[in-house]
Amino acid sequence: xAFAYTPGLRVADCTLVRKxxxxxxxxxxxxxxxxxxxxxxxVAKTHLPGNVKMLNIANVMGLPPGDIPELLFVKEGESxxxxxxxxxxxGFFGLFKNTVRSPLExxxxxxxxxxxxxxxxxxxxxxxxxxxxxxxxxxxLANEGVVVEAYATFVxxxxxxxxxxxxxxxVLTDGPADELTExxxxxxxxxxxxxxxxxxxxxxxxxxxxxxxxAIIVGGFDDKDxxxxxxxxxxxxxxxxxxxxxxxxxxxxxxxxxxASETFKLLKSREGLLASVNGATQIRAGVxxxxxxxxxxxxxxxxxxxxxxxxxxxxxPVRCIRAPYFGxxxxxxxxxxxxxxxxxxxxxRVLDVKFDNGEIVTVPRANVELIEE
Amino acid sequence: MAVASKEITRIMATDCGSTTTKAILIEKKxxxxxxxxxxxxxxxxxxxxxxVTKGVLNAVGEIEDxxxxxxxxxxxxxxxxxxxxxxxxxxxxxxSSAGGGLQMTVAGVVKSMTGxxxxxxxxxxxxIVMDIVASNDGRLPHEKVADIRRLRPDMILLSxxxxxxxxxxxxxxxxxxxxxxxxxxxxxxxxxPVIYAGNKDAREPVKEELGEQVExxxxxxxxxxxxxxxxxxxRDTIHELFMEHVMAQAPGYPNLMKWAxxxxxxxxxxxxxxxxxxxxxxxIEAVAEKENIEVMGVDIGGATTDVFxxxxxxxxxxxxxxxxxxxxxxxxxxxxxVSAGYDNVMRWVPFHMDEADLRNRIRxxxxxxxxxxxxxxxxxxxQAIAREAxxxxxxxxxxxxxxxxxxxxxxxxGDAFEQTQSGATLVNMMNLDLLIGSGGVLSxxxxxxxxxxxxxxxxxxEGITMLAVDSIFMMPQLGVLSEVLPEAATxxxxxxxxxxxxxxxxxxxxxxxxxxxxxxxxxxxxxxSIDLEIELGKxxxxxxxxxxxxNAVIKPAKNLDVGNGPxxxxxxxxxxxxIGLIFDGRGRPFLLPQDDLLRIDKLQEWSKALNIYPERFMxxxxxx
Numbered sequence: 001x002a003f004a005y006t007p008g009l010r011v012a013d014c015t016l017v018r019k020x021x022x023x024x025x026x027x028x029x030x031x032x033x034x035x036x037x038x039x040x041x042x043v044a045k046t047h048l049p050g051n052v053k054m055l056n057i058a059n060v061m062g063l064p065p066g067d068i069p070e071l072l073f074v075k076e077g078e079s080x081x082x083x084x085x086x087x088x089x090x091g092f093f094g095l096f097k098n099t100v101r102s103p104l105e106x107x108x109x110x111x112x113x114x115x116x117x118x119x120x121x122x123x124x125x126x127x128x129x130x131x132x133x134x135x136x137x138x139x140x141l142a143n144e145g146v147v148v149e150a151y152a153t154f155v156x157x158x159x160x161x162x163x164x165x166x167x168x169x170x171v172l173t174d175g176p177a178d179e180l181t182e183x184x185x186x187x188x189x190x191x192x193x194x195x196x197x198x199x200x201x202x203x204x205x206x207x208x209x210x211x212x213x214x215a216i217i218v219g220g221f222d223d224k225d226x227x228x229x230x231x232x233x234x235x236x237x238x239x240x241x242x243x244x245x246x247x248x249x250x251x252x253x254x255x256x257x258x259x260a261s262e263t264f265k266l267l268k269s270r271e272g273l274l275a276s277v278n279g280a281t282q283i284r285a286g287v288x289x290x291x292x293x294x295x296x297x298x299x300x301x302x303x304x305x306x307x308x309x310x311x312x313x314x315x316x317p318v319r320c321i322r323a324p325y326f327g328x329x330x331x332x333x334x335x336x337x338x339x340x341x342x343x344x345x346x347x348x349r350v351l352d353v354k355f356d357n358g359e360i361v362t363v364p365r366a367n368v369e370l371i372e373e
Numbered sequence: 374m375a376v377a378s379k380e381i382t383r384i385m386a387t388d389c390g391s392t393t394t395k396a397i398l399i400e401k402k403x404x405x406x407x408x409x410x411x412x413x414x415x416x417x418x419x420x421x422x423x424x425v426t427k428g429v430l431n432a433v434g435e436i437e438d439x440x441x442x443x444x445x446x447x448x449x450x451x452x453x454x455x456x457x458x459x460x461x462x463x464x465x466x467x468x469s470s471a472g473g474g475l476q477m478t479v480a481g482v483v484k485s486m487t488g489x490x491x492x493x494x495x496x497x498x499x500x501i502v503m504d505i506v507a508s509n510d511g512r513l514p515h516e517k518v519a520d521i522r523r524l525r526p527d528m529i530l531l532s533x534x535x536x537x538x539x540x541x542x543x544x545x546x547x548x549x550x551x552x553x554x555x556x557x558x559x560x561x562x563x564x565x566p567v568i569y570a571g572n573k574d575a576r577e578p579v580k581e582e583l584g585e586q587v588e589x590x591x592x593x594x595x596x597x598x599x600x601x602x603x604x605x606x607x608r609d610t611i612h613e614l615f616m617e618h619v620m621a622q623a624p625g626y627p628n629l630m631k632w633a634x635x636x637x638x639x640x641x642x643x644x645x646x647x648x649x650x651x652x653x654x655x656x657i658e659a660v661a662e663k664e665n666i667e668v669m670g671v672d673i674g675g676a677t678t679d680v681f682x683x684x685x686x687x688x689x690x691x692x693x694x695x696x697x698x699x700x701x702x703x704x705x706x707x708x709x710x711v712s713a714g715y716d717n718v719m720r721w722v723p724f725h726m727d728e729a730d731l732r733n734r735i736r737x738x739x740x741x742x743x744x745x746x747x748x749x750x751x752x753x754x755x756q757a758i759a760r761e762a763x764x765x766x767x768x769x770x771x772x773x774x775x776x777x778x779x780x781x782x783x784x785x786x787g788d789a790f791e792q793t794q795s796g797a798t799l800v801n802m803m804n805l806d807l808l809i810g811s812g813g814v815l816s817x818x819x820x821x822x823x824x825x826x827x828x829x830x831x832x833x834x835e836g837i838t839m840l841a842v843d844s845i846f847m848m849p850q851l852g853v854l855s856e857v858l859p860e861a862a863t864x865x866x867x868x869x870x871x872x873x874x875x876x877x878x879x880x881x882x883x884x885x886x887x888x889x890x891x892x893x894x895x896x897x898x899x900x901x902s903i904d905l906e907i908e909l910g911k912x913x914x915x916x917x918x919x920x921x922x923x924n925a926v927i928k929p930a931k932n933l934d935v936g937n938g939p940x941x942x943x944x945x946x947x948x949x950x951x952i953g954l955i956f957d958g959r960g961r962p963f964l965l966p967q968d969d970l971l972r973i974d975k976l977q978e979w980s981k982a983l984n985i986y987p988e989r990f991m992x993x994x995x996x997x
Contacts, residue, residue, distance in 0.1 A: 025556075049554070051518075051519065052514070052515045052518045052519075052552045052553075053515050054513075054514035054515060054549075054552075109552070112582070114578055115541050115544050115548065117545065119552050121552075158740050159736075222733065223729070223732040223733050223735075223736045224729055235699055235705075235707060235712070236699050236705055236707070237704070237707065237739050253736070253737045253740060254732075254733040254736040255730075281740075283704055321737070321741045322737070322738075322745070322746070322751075323734065323748060324747065342747050342748075343747060343748045344745075344746050344747060344748060344749045344752035344819060345749070345752075345820065345987065346745060346746070346817070346819045363747060364744075364747055366743050366744055367745065367747060
């Protein structure tokens with residue numbers, strides 16, 4: 001049977017979502033296997049080494065680096081206070097002594113006899129990570145973090161901006177083809193995750209930020225608006241670290257794009273529930289897409305179509321992801337094995353897609369995306 | 374079990390790229406090595422598989438299916454690719470750039486001197502240089518510490534000071550590294566490899582400073598005197614540590630390293646896994662040496678563009694490699710657009726497009742990097758972007774492929790009017806003999822003439838230059854093969870890898886009211902002759918097949934140069950290719966007309982001359 005593999009974005013009604021919550025450095029885990037956690041529960045914490053400051057003591061004292069050790073008041077590894085004297089010259093007949101004081105509170109890490117440099121380190125920086133999801137702890141990664149699992153509605157976007165956030169899901173547009181306009185945002189949106197339709201503009205996004213909206217999920221956004229929003233041109237698609245006061249998740253792409261109706265319908269059915277959203281996107285080795293996770297309390301089984309991931313055959317719902325049919329949804333009509341010549345003269349593997357209006361077109365297999373259920 | 378060695382006749386080589394693992398099967402038939410099959414499969418270094426060997430087995434499996442023969446056999450750790458004396462292949466080898474390749478930070482005292490030498494050593498070994506830390510880089514020590522920590526390199530190369538020179542500054546750099554206490558990306562609990570290749574008098578203090586904390590290797594100074602670099606030992610050690618430390622920590626690699634090798638006199642000999650660009654560099658160097666020519670190679674990928682060059686500088690031939698980490702045709706396509714600007718991309722497009730629409734299209738390619746242009750118009754836009762990516766990569770290459778900076782020059786009275794600076798670029802397009810293009814947008818262009826015009830427009834070769842493309846991107850595998858069986862590598866490179874597009878003839882120099890840049894007389898092997906003129910602003914193709922040659926006499930106009938100096942006649946052989954001889958009369962330096970209508974006219978005229986697009990492209994307009 002004709003069959004093809006194609007990447008797709010996941011849109012799952014109810015699936016087991018597994019999140020590794022890992023510390024950047026070894027530390028302490030605060031929960032145990034089987035514990036129930038909310039999104040805000042702190043599950044692990046650690047301390048990052050403090051920032052380093054170099055201080056050239058030999059220069060300050062005006063002496064050769066080799067003469068300094070005997071003039072120091074502190075030993076390597078000792079704690080120091082801000083302004084604490086670190087060493088002092090012998091002076092001239094006991095007068096005109098030159099004292100070197102610590103510019104920071106922290107540790108006197110080391111002194112180098114060749115360069116005259118001392119390494120001073122600020123106090124460790126505490127770091128804590130939360131559970132991100134409402135769920136339960138299923139694994140503890142010794143000293144590194146935990147795994148939190150939950151049965152949830154799971155929607156992957158194509159591109160996002162901003163990091164992890166959460167809030168109650170609120171639907172703002174009537175349908176997937178409607179734009180999320182400025183006038184739809186009011187005080188009732190504060191702290192919420194908003195579901196829009198086809199498009200959001202920079203102006204609307206700004207109003208959302210001012211109103212205290214946590215995140216927006218829409219079909220498309222303009223590239224020129226992205227530039228204004230970020231304040232710079234995004235070169236390489238690695239996002240998630242932006243501090244813009246809002247997380248944006250695009251489900252379809254750039255431009256005005258109707259959200260896939262399945263996605264819209266599914267999210268709409270979850271209105272009022274707590275959604276965990278992450279805009280982090282990384283489009284290179286180790287692809288990462290933005291996501292919306294809505295844990296479903298009391299559910300303990302998956303609801304899926306039973307199709308294996310990535311498998312595409314006749315009848316599979318697909319989305320065209322390149323001109324001239326960009327954004328159009330349809331189903332696979334045929335998967336011819338032979339290579340075919342495109343308008344561009346490239347000879348590639350293709351498939352026939354039947355759109356909802358009955359029209360059948362031929363497109364390269366690389367230019368469709370499976371809509372996974 | 375010892376296995377008797379025999380002559381190598383069957384070779385399996387793989388390249389584990391960040392997205393695809395490519396396998397090639399080479400066999401010796403009728404006394405010569407030829408490419409037999411190619412197979413590919415997605416790379417499996419990341420979740421869910423997290424084992425690079427799965428992708429290797431899948432790619433080799435595709436070759437098995439297509440060939441109807443078995444190359445995989447049961448080994449100690451399950452099925453594996455393994456050379457055997459009786460069946461399967463005689464040798465297996467691999468290159469790798471999976472997991473983002475080899476990422477390094479380098480350090481030197483003066484950024485433009487030892488810093489740059491260290492950068493060249495790391496790039497030449499196939500690394501991506503993430504940062505150059507130098508005493509004079511303008512950052513405060515704590516900022517340097519923060520940057521090293523943030524970037525988490527796989528390896529650090531510390532250089533600095535000529536032998537007998539500064540020690541203090543080198544130790545300061547070591548202190549910065551120590552304070553940063555960097556942790557490797559892979560493998561918690563092992564020490565980060567640091568190579569010291571600086572002033573030999575600073576070795577002991579560096580050992581004292583860093584010895585405990587990192588895996589320190591000390592090699593010969595890479596800049597022993599200002600006038601000379603000695604990059605070999607540092608490069609070899611980078612390769613060694615790449616295998617021992619970085620690769621050994623990546624998922625599945627310990628097994629892959631065991632598989633790669635062959636039997637020599639009954640005992641197993643490993644073939645080291647090489648970073649992909651390092652292997653391509655080896656091949657380019659081997660070709661330049663064998664043919665005694667000056668060569669450039671460019672590999673334009675989805676995320677990065679690598680440029681390799683071998684040019685002569687005085688008595689020496691100098692190899693250089695640069696990687697433009699964010700110039701590429703899919704993952705990095707938006708960055709090309711951002712770096713080059715809308716106007717520079719659009720100047721290559723013979724129709725108008727709305728800027729907002731174009732921006733959204735390019736972004737959509739970035740977020741869905743595997744899509745391909747279905748419409749001719751989209752292909753033209755992609756090829757315009759490719760020209761700019763290639764051009765920018767060449768600019769970066771020219772900046773780094775330079776003579777040594779900071780070297781005092783001896784000048785005679787004859788040089789009084791010719792003040793050349795030390796550190797001038799070694800890239801001389803007039804001396805370039807062979808330009809090889811590789812990567813999807815060039816190797817898979819629907820018409821070969823498109824690839825030819827893309828490299829001509831981007832690189833602007835001068836004088837006489839042979840253009841070629843890598844047919845299926847197998848230069849990495851051939852590079853690692855050239856280390857073991859150089860003759861097999863060159864044979865396959867010549868016959869199956871390289872597709873000669875033809876020779877480009879482009880007079881260069883200041884144009885002073887001329888309409889004919891050069892007149893050419895060509896005599897074919899059958900004795901017939903052709904006379905033609907290279908007219909100003911025109912392009913012309915004279916068909917001449919692969920391997921066919923003509924004797925030519927080229928007389929450039931006054932001030933113009935085709936290789937023998939301004940105004941001097943050039944006599945020699947011109948070789949054909951799948952396109953033929955390409956006469957480029959657009960001048961060097963080359964400028965597109967400012968006037969929009971004239972520019973579009975000219976683009977259409979040149980495209981027609983090289984027959985790069987179907988006729989209907991003349992009627993294309995912006996929008997759908």
